[in-house]
Amino acid sequence: MHNEERNQRGVFITFEGGEGVGKSTQILLLAWRLEAAGIKVLRIREPGGTRIGEMIRAILLDPANTDLDDTSELLLYEAARSQLVSQVIEPALSRGTTVLCDRFTDSTLAYQGVARGLGLDTVATANQIGSHGLVPQRTIVLLHDIQEALGRAVEEGADRLEAEGLDFHRRVMQGFAQIFAADPRRVRLVQSQPEKAQTAEAVYQEVKDLFPQVKADDFTINEELLARVREEHD
DSSP, rough: HHHHHHHSSOEEEEEEETSSSSSHHHHHHHHHHHTTTTTTTEEEEOOOOSSHHHHHHHHHHHTOTTOOHEEEEEEEEHHHHHIIIIIIIIHHHTTOOOOOOOOSSHHOOOIIIIIISSOOOHHHHHHHHHTTTTTEEEEEEEEOOOHHHHHTTTOOOOOOTTSSSSSHHHHHHHHHHHHHHTTTTTEEEEOOOOOOOOOHHHHHHHHHHGGGTOOGGOOOOOHHHHHHHHHHHH
C-alpha cells in the first residue's frame, strides 16, 4: 500500500537559470506535452503563487527597495516559499498532480548564497525550513548568454534583481554551476537553442524517465503551438 501511495504522488520539477533565459516558455511547452498524455499539471512560480506570496514578491522585486538587507531578502524568499509549499505544492503533489515550478531552492542558493555572498551552508539551512524539506525530483537549469538574456529580460523595464550589474548575474550562473556539480543526478543543464522547439526537446530528454507513460510521437511543437505560447506571454 505504501508503494502504491508513493507511486500515485505527483512529480515535482523545477526550472532554474538566469534572467530572461526562457523558463516560462519551456515550462509551458513541457506542461502541454504532459497534458497531451493525460497527466494533470500545475504551473507555478516563485516567489508568488499564493495571495501572501504575491505580496512578498512585490516587495522583493520592487526596484524602489534598494535598501532591502540581504538577510531580509533571503528570509522573505523563504517566507513566500513556505506559504507556497504548504498551501499549493504539497496538496497538489498529494493529489497526484505534476508540479512545474519556475524557480525554487536552487535559485536561493545561487542568488543569495553565492551572488549575495551569504554562503551556501546558511542558505541551505534556510531552504530546509522554507521548503518544509521538499526536494525536486528533477531540476532543469537553462543556459543562455548572460548579457543577451538579461537584455531581453529588461526590455520593458528592470525589476530589483534584474537591475543588478552584470557581475552579479555572472556570480548567479557560477552558483548554478556549483549546484550542478554537487548534484548532477537531480540537476540537468540544458543549453537554450535558437529554436524554442529544439530547447523543448532537450528539456524533455532530461525528464522523460519520470514519465514512462508519455509517448515521444504523441506531441509535436509546430508554429501553431508556438503562436499559442506567444499569446500566453502577451
